[in-house]
Amino acid sequence: MKNPFANLKLFKKKDKEKDASGTPTPKSDKPKKDNFFSKLLKNRLGKASVQGEEILGVELTTNEIRLAQVSSNKSNQWVLDKFYVHKFEGIDKNGTVLENQDKIADELKLAIQKSKVSTTNAAIAIPVTSAIIRVVTAPLMTDEELKKAIDTDSLWENLVQLTDNLNDYSIFHQVINKDEKGNTMDILFVASKLSDINSYTAIIKKSGLNAVIIDVKCFALKSAVDQINQIAGSIEDSNLTAVLEFGLDENYVMILYDNNPIITDIFIRSQDRKTLQESNNQDEMDALVRRYMTQVKQAVQDFETKYEKRIRNLKVTSNLPNVDDYLASFRKNMVNTGYNLFNPFDGIKIPAQLENDVKFSNPSYFSTVMGLAFRKLDVFGYYKFVTAVKNINLLPNRDNMIAQKKAKAFSNFAFKGVVGIVAVIYVILFGFSFWQITDLNKKIQGYEQVVQTHQERTELRDKFLKEKRMMDKSLQLSNSIKSNKSVSFRVLAQIASAVPKRVKFSSIEYNGSDLIMIEGTAFSDQDILKLISNLNNKKLIAQASLASMSLPEQQDSQTRKGFVIACVLEAV
Numbered sequence: 001m002k003n004p005f006a007n008l009k010l011f012k013k014k015d016k017e018k019d020a021s022g023t024p025t026p027k028s029d030k031p032k033k034d035n036f037f038s039k040l041l042k043n044r045l046g047k048a049s050v051q052g053e054e055i056l057g058v059e060l061t062t063n064e065i066r067l068a069q070v071s072s073n074k075s076n077q078w079v080l081d082k083f084y085v086h087k088f089e090g091i092d093k094n095g096t097v098l099e100n101q102d103k104i105a106d107e108l109k110l111a112i113q114k115s116k117v118s119t120t121n122a123a124i125a126i127p128v129t130s131a132i133i134r135v136v137t138a139p140l141m142t143d144e145e146l147k148k149a150i151d152t153d154s155l156w157e158n159l160v161q162l163t164d165n166l167n168d169y170s171i172f173h174q175v176i177n178k179d180e181k182g183n184t185m186d187i188l189f190v191a192s193k194l195s196d197i198n199s200y201t202a203i204i205k206k207s208g209l210n211a212v213i214i215d216v217k218c219f220a221l222k223s224a225v226d227q228i229n230q231i232a233g234s235i236e237d238s239n240l241t242a243v244l245e246f247g248l249d250e251n252y253v254m255i256l257y258d259n260n261p262i263i264t265d266i267f268i269r270s271q272d273r274k275t276l277q278e279s280n281n282q283d284e285m286d287a288l289v290r291r292y293m294t295q296v297k298q299a300v301q302d303f304e305t306k307y308e309k310r311i312r313n314l315k316v317t318s319n320l321p322n323v324d325d326y327l328a329s330f331r332k333n334m335v336n337t338g339y340n341l342f343n344p345f346d347g348i349k350i351p352a353q354l355e356n357d358v359k360f361s362n363p364s365y366f367s368t369v370m371g372l373a374f375r376k377l378d379v380f381g382y383y384k385f386v387t388a389v390k391n392i393n394l395l396p397n398r399d400n401m402i403a404q405k406k407a408k409a410f411s412n413f414a415f416k417g418v419v420g421i422v423a424v425i426y427v428i429l430f431g432f433s434f435w436q437i438t439d440l441n442k443k444i445q446g447y448e449q450v451v452q453t454h455q456e457r458t459e460l461r462d463k464f465l466k467e468k469r470m471m472d473k474s475l476q477l478s479n480s481i482k483s484n485k486s487v488s489f490r491v492l493a494q495i496a497s498a499v500p501k502r503v504k505f506s507s508i509e510y511n512g513s514d515l516i517m518i519e520g521t522a523f524s525d526q527d528i529l530k531l532i533s534n535l536n537n538k539k540l541i542a543q544a545s546l547a548s549m550s551l552p553e554q555q556d557s558q559t560r561k562g563f564v565i566a567c568v569l570e571a572v
Contacts, residue, residue, distance in 0.1 A: 054119035055213065056082070057372030060104055060203065062091040065111045066366060068373040069119065070348070078231065078374075079349045083357050084115035098199050105206035112207060122204050123213035123372040125220040126394070128250050132169075132191045133216065133263060135176070136160060140183045146175070160189055167546065170197045170214075170394045176260055188261075190216060192394055194548060201395070213375050214394040217368050218254050218263060221245065224344045224371030225256075225315060231347035242311045243342070244296065246326070247319040248273055251292075253299040257307060264299035266292065276320060289326060293333040300337065313338040317364040324361075344370035396548075400511075429464060433457040491516070491540050491569060498534035502527045504560075516567040517547065521560040528563050535567060543568045 059066040069082035088107045091100050136159040141149065149155035150173070153166050162169065169191040177186040197214060204211040215223075225241055241256040251266040272288045279285065300311050316327060316339050323341065330339045342364045350358055360366070375391075437454060492508075495518070499505065505520040522528045528546065535544035550562035 053376055054121060055373065055375050055377070056117050056119050056122045056209065057369045057375070058108070058122045058124045058204065058209070059366075059369040059372065060097050060108070060124065060200075062093075062095050062097060062100065062104075063088065065104075065108055066369040067111060067115050067117060068366070068369045069117055070370075070373045073349070077349050078227065078347075080345070080351065080354055080358070082115055082117050083354050084111060084117075085357075086111035086114065097203070098196065101199060101203050102206075105203045108203065108207035108209075112209065120208065120210045121212045121377075122209040123215060123220075123375045124200060124204060124211060125215040125217045125368055125372055126192055126196065126200060128216060128218050128245075128252060128263075130192050130196055131216045131394075132160075132162070132189070133218075133261070134160060134189045135260070136187050136189055137184050138187055140178060140180065140185050156189070159187075160191075162191070164193075167548075168194055170194050170396045172392055172394050174391075186260075190392055190394065192216075194396065197394055197396060198548070211395060212377060213372070215372060215375065215392050216394070217250065218243075218245070218252065218261070219392045220368045220371035220375075221317060222254070222256060222261070222371070223374050224367045225342065227371075227374045228342075228344060228346050240309055240311070242300070242314045244314045244316045244339070245318070246292075246316055246323070248276055249319065253296055253314075255299075255303050255311070257303070257309065262303060264295075264302075266295045266299075268292065285326070286329060289329040289333060293330060296330075297334060300334075311337060313340060315340055315342040317342050317367045318362065319365055321362060323364070342367055425464075430461065433461060488540070494538040494540055495535065495567070498531060498538060500527050500530045500534070503531050514569045514571070516569065518565045518567065519563070521555065521562050523558070523560060525561070528561065528565075532565060535565070540570050541567050542570045 054069065054071070057066075057068040065086040065088070067082060067084045067086070068080070071079050071081050073079050086107060090103060097104055138155065138159060146155070156162070156166055156171065170193075172190045174188045175185055176188050179185065200214065201211045221243060222241075225243060229241070239258050243254045243256070245252050245254070246266075251268050253264045253266065255262040255264075269291075272291070275281075275284050275288050296314075300314075304310060314337060316323070316330075318326075318341075320326070327339050327341065331337075341362065344367045345358050345363055358366075437457060495508070495516070500522075502523040503520060504522070505518060507519045509517040509519075511517075522531070528549070532544050532546060535541050544565055544567045547564040547566045549564075552559045552561050554560075
């Protein structure tokens, strides 16, 4: 496995604007004052969307599944709603999650049933070793220029040299700093093999859940640390946090400086892993600690020398039951640095029925799943994140998913708004009618006039009620209609004419503007390539490209390969 940190750039600290509390705030191209509509989205619709959003943190291992779900109460206090640990057997100790997808999916389904979680939206994390994490420096660009550079693949091809084709990766990026004087900007680049991402999402889907967030373990850990620090009101150095992941699976030092990740991989030998698992020999343990701490010291010293900042404390997370024994040795080897076992439940309200479930000698074991549980999609940007490392999401279709959730939120908001407006109008009109009737009663000149006036107002009310019922029915019907599903007949006709004999379509999705996604199967790669070539020769199709391909499988006693082709339409 390629070292994901080999080319990680340790970047220079930039001066940032600070708020009244001294917390750095990012530079932004947005105007200082948001318009009314933007404020409405963030303050009303965005807040309601975030508060109503439920995310289930899911951590998958080969012998244990961990689930956690949190919410915020009326006092803005985090509450642990669900917490469940499902242990199982049947997988070889050298096996991996992706090598045992069906087994893991079955066990996850069982864990969901036992835990009685209240949501199907899941956040998961891939191992650090499965991700490529880099900070790259690029020329200063506007958002439009950056998007164009990414869409054409020119940016990553120039700045990030990957061993495989870009289309083989799921990529996340975020601008984390802009240097206008130097005319440059730093971009956080996170990528993972698309095949691995699809395998993880397949496990989640088979269990009955819906993967909405795919994080990287180290960033999920950061999410947990950030939340616990916020709860504790830590003021030691809000801009500097150092975390040490120590255990059988992954080992690294992650220093968060001005909310930017500086990650150093710690090498551990196979013999050392055996010592961690089996040995109680103090000499062997001490020798392991000396080798391990030499690398930790170097990582800390490199940071302190470069940034002239002192690291006084390292938060430790580990999957070792006897981690306390090693922490004592760590402190002896670095006497000027504290080593504290991180507790992801510290400051969180634990309901009585879950108190016994979270009593562990090593609570840091559950830092990742708690960090995932703290995640929110935040589709309207209600939370003002200072850096991208809080909202990493490697889900391939995240943009479409967020767009759908925005549309749903808009629909619900609009429906409630219309109903509210109708109700207000009704009250106003009814009140007006009542006042008119009362006034007429005081000025009555005759019984016929009173009856006639009352009849007119009643007819007006009945007419309004009828209109209201028609509006309610229309709104209900409109919510059932899926928009943006009509595709030009000419485009569909050209697509149909481009299909080779040995190719079969299973679905065609249209985004409503300029993109059609075609999913289907074919007998061979040549058939897929022929289809792409045919599509590219069509007048109404600007570009057709292969988005993804699945492994061959048996269908109707024949072997077929699955594919997804993206067609960009010509501007009309």
